[in-house]
Amino acid sequence: MMENKKVLVAEDSSVIINLTKNVLMFENYHITAVKNGKQLLDKLASEDFDLILMDINMPIMDGIECTKAVRALADPKKANIPIIAITGNYKNYTLDDFKKAGMNDYILKPLDYDHLLATVKKHLA
Numbered sequence: 001m002m003e004n005k006k007v008l009v010a011e012d013s014s015v016i017i018n019l020t021k022n023v024l025m026f027e028n029y030h031i032t033a034v035k036n037g038k039q040l041l042d043k044l045a046s047e048d049f050d051l052i053l054m055d056i057n058m059p060i061m062d063g064i065e066c067t068k069a070v071r072a073l074a075d076p077k078k079a080n081i082p083i084i085a086i087t088g089n090y091k092n093y094t095l096d097d098f099k100k101a102g103m104n105d106y107i108l109k110p111l112d113y114d115h116l117l118a119t120v121k122k123h124l125a
Contacts, residue, residue: 004030005124006048010040010066011055011086016111020053023113024120035059037066044070044078051124054103056087064093064101071102082123086111 007029011017017033024031032049034040036058043049052070056063063085073079085098085106098106104123107116 004028005050006030006032007051007053007120008040008043008049009033009053010035010037010058010063011053012036012058013055016055016086016109019111019113020116023117027117027121029120029124037061037063037069040066041069044073044081048077049081051120052081052083053107053120054083054085056085056093057089063087063103064097067101067103084119084123 007024009017009020009031011020011033012035021031032043034043038061040052054063054067067083070081070083071079082104083102085103086109087093087106088109095106105119107119
C-alpha cells in the first residue's frame with residue numbers, strides 16, 4: 001500500500017482545521033494542524049511533510065512571513081515543500097504576491113472542498 005501523504009495545516013480557525021481534516025482524511029492523507037507560523041516551523045524542524053496548507057492571516061507569524069522562512073530552510077527537501085495559501089481577504093494580496101513569497105498556489109475562503117481536494121491532489125501528484 002502506498003504511504004499516506006503528510007499534510008501540515010497552519011490555520012488558527014479550528015472550524016477550518018476540522019473541515020480540512022474531514023476532507024483530506026477521507027483521502028487517507030495524514031493531517032497535522034498547527035495554529036501559527038512559528039508552530040509550523042517548529043513542527044517542520046522535527047518532521048517531514050509532503051504539503052503545507054498555509055493560512056495567510058495568523059497570529060504571531062503570518063503565512064507570507066512563514067512561507068519565506070520555510071523557503072529559506074537549509075534542508076532542500078523541506079525548503080521546497082509545496083505550499084498552498086488559504087486566504088479570506090485575497091484582495092490585499094495578488095497571486096503574484098503569493099508566488100513572490102514562494103507559495104505554489106492558493107485557495108479562497110470560504111473553502112470549496114472539491115477545489116481544496118483538487119488543489120491538494122494536484123500538488124501531491
